[in-house]
Amino acid sequence: xxxxxxxxGLILPLLLASTLSLKIGPKDIxxxxxxxxxxxxxxxxxxxxxxxxxVLTKKRTFKQLDSLFTIETFSLWPIExxxxxxxxxxxxxxxxxxxxxxxIKEYGSEYGFTLxxxxxxSDMYAMERQIIRANNHIQESExxxxxxxxxxxxxYQDFLKGNLNESFFHYTTILQIEKxxxxxxxxxxxxxxxxxxxxxxxxxxxYRWEMWEKFIRKSPERDNLYKQLQERFATRxx
Numbered sequence: 001x002x003x004x005x006x007x008x009g010l011i012l013p014l015l016l017a018s019t020l021s022l023k024i025g026p027k028d029i030x031x032x033x034x035x036x037x038x039x040x041x042x043x044x045x046x047x048x049x050x051x052x053x054x055v056l057t058k059k060r061t062f063k064q065l066d067s068l069f070t071i072e073t074f075s076l077w078p079i080e081x082x083x084x085x086x087x088x089x090x091x092x093x094x095x096x097x098x099x100x101x102x103x104i105k106e107y108g109s110e111y112g113f114t115l116x117x118x119x120x121x122s123d124m125y126a127m128e129r130q131i132i133r134a135n136n137h138i139q140e141s142e143x144x145x146x147x148x149x150x151x152x153x154x155x156y157q158d159f160l161k162g163n164l165n166e167s168f169f170h171y172t173t174i175l176q177i178e179k180x181x182x183x184x185x186x187x188x189x190x191x192x193x194x195x196x197x198x199x200x201x202x203x204x205x206x207y208r209w210e211m212w213e214k215f216i217r218k219s220p221e222r223d224n225l226y227k228q229l230q231e232r233f234a235t236r237x238x
Contacts, residue, residue: 024152024159026145034152035163042151042171047144054137061130068119084111092128095135100128149174154178173208174215180205181222192225196209196232206233 017131030051038044069089074082084107091099104112104121112121151171152159164171184205188195196202206229209216213226 009108022156024149026142026149029145029148029152030141034159035184037159037165038152041162041164042148042168043144044148045139047077050137051145053140054134054141058131058138061127062093063069065092065124065127068124071118074118081111082113085115088115088124092124093131095132096134097129100124131149150175174212177209177212177216181209181216181225185221192228195225196228203233206230210234 024034029038030048035044035048057151066089066120069085074085077085088100088103091103104115115121147168154175155164155171184195199205209226209229216222226235
């Protein structure tokens with residue numbers, strides 16, 4: 001599933017001008033704003049559940065970490081030692097695995113031994129891992145939501161009707177071919193023969209385009225490119 005999540009960055013205005021009248025962003029997808037149009041489609045239910053659970057886990061674990069510093073014993077510690085603890089708690093909230101252990105190691109075994117009497121270090125390490133896992137789930141969900149937002153914009157009319165009924169792979173494949181067509185147009189412009197002769201991926205691209213041709217938007221320029229690719233590679237294949 002992860003391999004199918006592609007952030008396409010920019011769908012050229014030319015392709016969207018005829019359909020797009022509402023800006024749809026990944027935050028809109030993750031917030032549930034379009035649940036009535038997406039529920040049961042594009043892996044929506046699974047990703048939203050994962051995202052919401054990860055956000056909840058992260059908030060809950062942050063709260064647990066923050067509560068550690070309120071333990072009365074720490075108020076008796078020297079200021080410098082309290083600063084060290086704040087550093088550790090801050091590191092536990094970031095996205096880097098193992099840096100809490102490394103920081104405690106840097107402070108020395110005596111500090112770690114004293115801290116462990118009050119807060120089992122194994123618990124702190126466990127909370128660090130929970131936050132990292134939650135961050136990873138959130139990041140994956142954000143990538144998915146970015147792609148869904150682009151799908152919704154590209155297939156805008158179907159989106160508004162709640163008709164995005166094909167698989168996630170179906171739509172991302174179409175968008176990927178569209179992206180490649182745009183890149184070919186920008187790089188080679190009127191020199192299509194150069195693309196056919198010099199680009200090592202031209203044959204593979206043609207075969208993939210052939211499989212999905214009925215779903216790809218058409219234009220005179222694209223029709224000409226497709227015809228030239230067809231003449232070159234379909235004939236040779238036979």
